[in-house]
Amino acid sequence: MKFTPWKTMTTGSTIIVGLNSALQKRFILPPDDHLVPGNVHRARSVQLGVGGKGQDVAVTLTCLQYSGSLKLAQFVGSGAEGDAVYRMLVDLMGDDAMQLTVRPAGGMRTCTSIVAANSTTELVEPSDLIEESEVAELMSKLSAETTCSALCFSGSMPPGCPVDTYASIYDIVAGDHTICLIDTVVGLPELLRAISLKQRHGQTMLKINASELCRLAGVKTTGAETSGISSQEIMTAIKAFLCQHKPYAQQALSAIAITDGAHPAYLATMPVAAENEFRIFQIPVTNLLTEKRPLPWETWSRGSSTTLYPIGAGDAVAAGTLAAWKCLSSDDQQSSSLPPELSAVLQDDRVPSTRALLSAFSFGLACGTASCLQEQNSVLKPQDVLHFFNRGGRPAFLACDVIC
Template identity: 25%
Template sequence: MITTVTLNAAIDKTYYLPRFPIGQVTRVSNMSVDAGGKGLNVARVIKQLGFPVMAAGFVGGYNGQYIENTLKQSGIPHDFVHVDGESRICLNIIDESAATSSELLEPGPSITEEQIGELKRKLAGLAARSRVVCFSGSLPAGVPLDIYADLIRIAKAEGAFVFLDTSGEALRCGLEAGPCLIKPNEEEAIALLGKAGGGEEDYFRALEDFCGNRISRTVVSLGGSGALALWEGSRYRIRIPAVPVVNTVGSGDAFLAGMAAALADGRGPEDCLRLAAAAGTANALQRRTGWVEPADVDNLLGLVTVESAG
């Protein structure tokens, strides 16, 4: 089983507009809505890939009820801690004429120490039954910056393989607990390293110096240019095919879902990276966030290349 942990779950709404004029009334003719937050996007894609998954984290209020009901309808089991206040709504506005995406993200509810303790107790039981535990997304109010470090240690102590996908100080603090895999995008990698990576060789050297012996697997997503990966001392270059992009929001989560599914299935590094890249690319073909069609993933698997980079 794979467990995903979403500390700041959301209702994700995407509006598709022919144009998005600022300062004017605009009627939405096409939209999608899903249970969201990065970890729930990961959970949904894992389910679509045919692997067992459990969703955990915090939810609150009527929005939280909607999130749980949506997951139930999708056949995704969940074990959330219920909190006061409302889970957030995240709005993505797609301007189709300009090919732009504008996101508006609410902060979400405030979490108490008692609720953090309850999550830690739930996590220990879930991690003991999981091959992989994925921690994804931003932190809600009330949780300490080092909460991911605490949660990673709990999951690792139960024998789970741990992914961490967050940014900023939450990522820096979480790295202290030695997650088994991190997946920064290019901007996040530059922030971590304190400088631009330059060419691929510069990137790999900087990542090797930064990760040291703490993190055995690091994947840097480069958007449409694919990804670079360090995997237990080996370097890999991942190249993806050009596709007619509809919506890139959630592609990083789909990438992580493919990685988690392949690793839980016992596959080697090249197969893990290939399925991850195929899933991430398949998400870009969809209007919905954190969503893939299995047939698209299957077709893309043969078009993704994973090469040794020395």
């Protein structure tokens, strides 16, 4: 197996694989109401929107004015809920983005967010079964695509999809230079194996929550939700994860991006060539609960009791990371996937590869923070992203370690 140069082609579409779509309902309580189990709650308003992790990624990319020929590989169920989601996606992204959409016979699930002053609670319905013929239809649509320049796997799969579905999709659409962001642990061993066995492949980043990484790696954590997971536990989990998935993880991955809510994030960059040593960096994250207010933009003019909306923030991180990574790895600096005011803050971080990966993930983290200010999942304002990206601290090198 050989890594191709870190620069990628500018042509080819960006494919977001979000197989488990949903209709998103937001049940918003009055500003001073807290969610109390057993109590009757009357909503201030109810909103309907697009749900599903891959779909949330596409929403954020649209907010960022991403110009990467975006397409969604997805199942959008039948019935009124599915029709509503399909129409919303067409209105948001256009008909071309829906070329890889399959409408299965089963219905569309509804996910409900109960937004209170102190928390947001998510109620997730199960998805209907996807038939074998419907999986085959999706693969047929993907086979008709040209090689994509950027690829993102996001979220779970609906029942009926084989465990190697993501691996099969990678084999079909990924070329020698395709950058790939993985934001799921479903089918992960099969996907890593498929990438590692490809004779030549582009860079690949695994984005994962710190708690999920520790759980997968079998690392017990001592920190509570308020204090975050310690850097030592993170480093132990990274090494254990790489050892568990040896040799495929090392051969497939260029980096592991680790989020921990409002706590510092981490990026582990993989060894190259015959080296066996990986490096770990810590990246500061703005904590909106402790941010000084008022801040100089309209979204924070509502006073000190501003409600935060964290549902979909992780998907905004994935979208922002992918968009910035695509911008930084493009051969043609004049053909950016982001508008000038956003690409300008990234232009000095194109090389070396590690610097580009750190900058892309930092930009993604700023997107995740900015999305918490907006009621709708994964929606953000570019000026908020610029504020958080420009004021964020620089990544700090923590340590290096060897894979077992």
